[in-house]
Amino acid sequence: MNDTLFQKAVPLLERLEQAGYEAYFVGGCVRDYYLGRSISDIDIATSALPEEVKEIFPNTVDVGIEHGTVLVLHNGEGYEVTTFRAESDYKDFRRPEKVVFIRSLYEDLKRRDFTMNAMAMDRTGRVVDPFNGKEAIRHRQIVTVGKAEERFSEDALRMMRAARFASQLGFDLEDGVFTAICRNAGLMQHIAVERKRNEFEKLISGRFRKKGLKLLLETGLYIYLPGLESNKKELEKMLTIVCTSLTLQQMWLLIAVLVSGDKPVEFLKAWKLPSKTIKYLLSGLTWMKKRRETPWTQWDVYDAGLSVAVDVEKVHSVLYQDEDMTEQIQTLYENLPIKHRKELSVNGHDLCMWFQKKPGPWLRACLEEIEKAVLDQKTKNEKEKIKEWLKRCNRL
Incomplete structure (x- = not known):
């Protein structure tokens, strides 16, 4: 393990282990490290409870403590440290009834969406991969942890995440995942627009965005996105555009x-x-x-x-x-000559003085006329030159 971001965060894992707890890098950072992609942030999972994390580290912020997450400040950087957790039955196809803190890494990884996101790495670089995330990555496939229908019924947004990862990574959906999305696309109606937009924006920014857009069309997910439900032909046209x-x-x-x-x-x-x-x-x-x-x-x-x-x-x-x-x-x-009207050498006050008139609709019209004259280089953008131009045009 030679990535600088990981190396900077290793002391946090060491301190948690010294205190008698397990600690691992988890989620997207492990996936991207294995893929050789650039890593923007580090997530840490631990068997320590939030209160225990706060006892170990002097500088923390309760960013999501009800979900087990504590932001640890270390050497000028912030690291999200989250307690291993299990989630109870989901309500409204979007959030768990409650979060239970546990001491098992396996059970924590088991609740995650896709196998490539259910890997953990210790401070030495050893990868824990109970659900064969590496294999899915090797085959460039998006595979759910456990049954796809169950994962999507827990949080319907995971279907959009699947399409988004296809857009970002160029991976294909495993057959069972594709079928499950086609069957359960309607659950997307329970998801807030803001959450849909967040995933959609990542999808349309992906390197393989056409693959992601094609999946939205093939699975029917597009029907549950704002303003797209009756625009299948227009979306299909996007697949022909080099964008x-x-x-x-x-x-x-x-x-x-x-x-x-x-x-x-x-x-x-x-x-x-x-x-x-x-x-x-x-x-x-x-x-x-x-x-x-x-x-x-x-x-x-x-x-x-x-x-x-x-x-x-x-x-x-x-x-x-x-x-x-x-x-x-x-x-x-x-x-x-100028990039904005604010750069004009004259203003409304100057014009009112010159014309001896009170402000009114004429003022804006006159400023626009001067603005265009400066842009057309009929006069220089200098106060006296503009005044002379106004006189020559019989405006003054």
Whole structure:
């Protein structure tokens, strides 16, 4: 075991063991280490109860203590340390009735979703793999721990997680897992939109996102995702588009273009996206229509903003298999005399003084006129030059 993140966390395992408890790295970090993927965070499982963990480590935060998780602060880093646990019968196909703390690693791993996520690794790098997660990884398969129908009836979101892992890893679903999802897709109606969105965003950001999208279609999961239930043909079209290079935001824009129709606000709100994101995507949709009709001008790039213009261009180029004009957009933007109205050398107060008039609708119209004159380089962005231009145009 030579990964730096693990090495930094080894002292926590050592201290737990010195205190008489078991401690292991678990879950996604072990899976990704075995796969040779980059590891972003470390999860630790232990036989120590939350109160016992807090006695061992001086600096802790109760981030999810009711579920057995304590955040341990060590050398400037935070590590989630969770007590081995078993979960009772699930309610509403999404959460357990109660969590029971236990001392058995096997029983803790047994409650997990997929075999590749049910591996543990000790401080020396020895892997504990009671459910053959390594074998599933070797065969590039997503296999549930135990019966797939039981795992999905416990938490229906696990079906979306299966599709998401297929998108991220390029793995196939084991036959029994695929069949179980087809049979139980309807349970997704019990899952909160926010949880669905979290998995969906990871899916459409995955390296093998087409595989994930195809699974949503083949299993019927798409029917239970906001605004997608009656858009099978549009989703199938996504499978023909080379969209792997698109960012998450660009993927949302692409999806909105294909499926939102004349009700984009309703579609985006149904996903409970942040209002800032909705506003951004609505602007992108407006510019997508204009981009379809005419190429970018300097004024367009200024008006849209660089971020929106680039996102629109990327989506336009993959959707219509058109030339990607991103470099030209960058050049247009870099050559702008100003990047925002706030950069104008004059403001409303100046204009009121010059025109000897009170603020009113005329003020905004005049500022827009000056703004366009500066962008068209009819005048320099200097207060006196702008005043001279206004006089030449008989505005003053």
